[in-house]
Amino acid sequence: MSATIKDVAREAGVSQATAARALAGYGYASERARKRVLAAAERLGYRPHAVARALVSGSTRTLGLVVGDIENPFFALAARGMADAAGEKDYTLLLANSDEDLEEERLAVEALLARRVDGLAVAPTSPESLAHLSPVAADGTPLVVLDRPLRGLRVDTVTADNAGGAAAAVRHLIALGHRCIGVVSDSPEIGSTAERLRGYRSALREAGLTVNPHLVSVGGPSADEGYRTARALLERPDRPTALFTANNFMTLGTVRALRDLGLRAPGDVALIGFDDTDWTTIVDPPLTVVAQPVYEIGRTAGERLLARCAGDAGAARRIRLETRLIVRASCGEQTTRSDLANLGGAS
Amino acid sequence: MSATIKDVAREAGVSQATAARALAGYGYASERARKRVLAAAERLGYRPHAVARALVSGSTRTLGLVVGDIENPFFALAARGMADAAGEKDYTLLLANSDEDLEEERLAVEALLARRVDGLAVAPTSPESLAHLSPVAADGTPLVVLDRPLRGLRVDTVTADNAGGAAAAVRHLIALGHRCIGVVSDSPEIGSTAERLRGYRSALREAGLTVNPHLVSVGGPSADEGYRTARALLERPDRPTALFTANNFMTLGTVRALRDLGLRAPGDVALIGFDDTDWTTIVDPPLTVVAQPVYEIGRTAGERLLARCAGDAGAARRIRLETRLIVRASCGEQTTRSDLANLGGAS
């Protein structure tokens, strides 16, 4: 087994306390003692025992992250952002997948808490996550809610402007003349999805259009489910002329459904998706999307957690990061105001 | 702060030892004592302190994973596999990114080891990883080398059949009549890449073709670098008639380069990629690829680690998972033996 600080002390001919001070670099130690200790540590291949240190210091220098599925490029990138923030302060990431299952999430939170993470970020599966998350917040473990708003919890929350982004997408479609706009979505239990659906509805209403519930097709949180959900919509007799897909998995499934149905965007249906995944520019046509700052969401969550760990006791922050509409080709020609003006002038 | 086992013992009116036994479920405890303890724990909201437990038990029930970049869908999926294997045995994953940098990797390994992970999986950045990895193996911490062979280390290794997969890809191209086949690759420092390059060369040689070093274009490990690398190849006066891309990032970059250059597959160049990422079927044309069992690689690595943690002291296993050639449209018509036979009969 590896050498302990006691071994190092003996080898260096000093007390354990001196060895500890020299190694961890706190308190006083003479230059001479420091050198001897460091040399001894080197010789013995001493490696600090973070577990023992954590037990006494009360800090594991570890951040927990519970996501739906690390396989989802959204979460992978957010995790990357959080890991980067953590790494800069010598923290590491303890990761768990909830599979969008409430009980799995509860178990994951439990497991990370038992391991005494210094802070915990969770992308809550549903509003009911509140039940196991509020005790965490109450216990004083820094907690940040990631990606999905959760009502009733006063903790730092980092999300994208989901409603705004979705509304922008739908407005774009409306501006292009669409009146029959469908949504391919996963469950509104998922907070971000609920917000996107809300954005969709409000954009329709604000244009004086009625919201047709048949056009909102809801399925599970995977590309396969997105495929099924999209087909349900596309095979309706009154097929929508445009589709808004609520996240990258839905978009992927929808693109596959279009292909299998022999439908083309924007000719047969216009398509606009939430999330700018890396493949959106290489499909034909390139996809018009609402992009959210995924890496930043993860990084900001990490930074909030780290700030809380460092003692920040300020009021809970609700951080909403901007989304951006990226117009490419999947909705057809963009009709800008000046285009309209030109058209007017020409006719 | 949260209640300790001592508090629970006091509350239940038993000794600490009895409380511990009842809670952890080992050793003896009367039904009556167990009930009292469990009730007390419930009342106090007791949560086991995994750190303290780890200190005495010597096990953190945590597996470490060091990958190049969790944002890479390959690693995200492998991580998922490993997390699933871990989760089944109540283990969690401590994650770190190396960014394909040797020193970062060393630091990451150090950080995870300091936190006393029970086992460690690493996708080594380069052959030089040996320097910091062999002491780990020697120290007795279960170690598995993931995705990339590493010479000189006798530990469990889980990889895909990279050479075989690459050779199959190149053979496919040769069978279609290609004689000038380029490769878009990241650095051969990366073990899996080196093997794929080897497979490429051996397939050429076995067909009696010479290996033209100008056709092997090497860049960094990102889609942007893949783009740059691919363009370098595609803008040559003697542009290859076919391209083999060594991994998903290279494929993505290459597809973008083709698009920007106004080149079409398979008409202008045939394209075959390593990795079957989720978007390979929705680009035009759907991509012919070598698929590797990514999830399985991660899961198997996790299982090996868990087995080692459980005491398996058998010889180091070198597990090579099969790849599969998936023929789609990006290399043009597939000429099968029966096609050739038919052609022969017709002429």
Next chain:
DNA sequence: GTGAAAGCGCTAACAC
């Protein structure tokens, strides 16, 4: 079946 007590490896008073 239960309790007392030792100790995992470290940090942090506190005395010298």
Next chain:
DNA sequence: GTGTTAGCGCTTTCAC
């Protein structure tokens, strides 16, 4: 500056 010492919360003998 350096050493002694008391824990951190838990598991685990070993008596009883």
